[in-house]
Amino acid sequence: VVYRNGAPVAEPYLHAPVPGGQYGREVPAIVLGPEAYYLLGDFRDNSRDSRSWGPVQRASIRGRVEHIWLSLGSDGVRSIR
Numbered sequence: 805v806v807y808r809n810g811a812p813v814a815e816p817y818l819h820a821p822v823p824g825g826q827y828g829r830e831v832p833a834i835v836l837g838p839e840a841y842y843l844l845g846d847f848r849d850n851s852r853d854s855r856s857w858g859p860v861q862r863a864s865i866r867g868r869v870e871h872i873w874l875s876l877g878s879d880g881v882r883s884i885r
Contacts, residue, residue, distance in 0.1 A: 822849040
């Protein structure tokens with residue numbers, strides 16, 4: 805469960821944990837500064853993200869997601885949007 809400002813964040817798009825996944829889901833709590841972001845991949849068990857390289861400063865973010873082309877639902881079925 806991801807917590808933002810002490811409250812759990814609903815993530816209905818996440819799949820069930822993958823046994824033997826490369827990156828763990830158990831991460832210690834972290835307090836971010838006002839211009840820091842903690843980035844997480846949607847394929848949580850195989851995403852290299854802030855769990856690997858730490859928080860990202862706002863000045864380093866150059867883009868914004870505008871469209872998701874292909875996604876797997878929690879049942880593993882592809883969903884094209």
